[in-house]
Amino acid sequence: MGSEHASVVLAVLGWWFTALSTLLVVVCVLASRGSIHVNRYFGLKLPALLQSDSAWRKGHAAAIVPSAAMAAVGLTCAIIGIRGQSARSSSASRGRPRRALRAPSPGDRADRIGLTAHSAGAPIMHIMSE
Numbered sequence: 001m002g003s004e005h006a007s008v009v010l011a012v013l014g015w016w017f018t019a020l021s022t023l024l025v026v027v028c029v030l031a032s033r034g035s036i037h038v039n040r041y042f043g044l045k046l047p048a049l050l051q052s053d054s055a056w057r058k059g060h061a062a063a064i065v066p067s068a069a070m071a072a073v074g075l076t077c078a079i080i081g082i083r084g085q086s087a088r089s090s091s092a093s094r095g096r097p098r099r100a101l102r103a104p105s106p107g108d109r110a111d112r113i114g115l116t117a118h119s120a121g122a123p124i125m126h127i128m129s130e
Contacts, residue, residue, distance in 0.1 A: 007080075007081045007082075008081065009081075010077055010078075010080060010081035011077075011078050011080075011081025011082050012081075013077065014074050014075065014076070014077030014078030014079070014080070014081055015074070015078045016074075017070070017073070017074030017077065017078075018071055018074035018075045018078055019074075020074075021067055021068075021070035021071040021073075021074055022071045024063075024067045024070070024071075025064060025067040025068050025071055027042055027043055027060075028043075028044070028060040028061070028063045028064045028067050029060075029064060031043045031044075031056060031057065031060035032057050032058075032060040032061035032064065033057075034053070034057060037053065037056070038050055038052070038053055038056045043056070043060060044059060044060060044063060046059065
């Protein structure tokens with residue numbers, strides 16, 4: 001997987017993870033305040049939390065900090081992915097030379113015919129032809 005593709009995946013997963021964990025924070029806050037009562041649809045589905053309103057509120061109050069930490073991790077991953085993309089696009093726009101593509105030599109470890117990108121003589125990516 002190329003580093004550009006990896007940063008896109010990291011950004012997308014980071015934003016999804018951030019959105020879902022932020023939703024979990026909101027549900028935990030509402031349930032801890034009593035706005036969401038014990039139910040089987042919204043909130044944490046632990047058997048101990050479903051036993052009483054008091055356990056429901058206390059359990060959701062205890063889950064607020066870990067849920068917020070998960071949202072922060074997701075946001076960090078998304079920002080790292082976006083910064084990685086923008087760094088690569090800005091370096092490409094500054095006119096840096098592109099890596100040369102050449103056909104693999106018989107000594108290369110390519111099992112099929114393809115193109116290999118080289119940087120300072122070392123193969124870094126193999127593009128397969130069909």
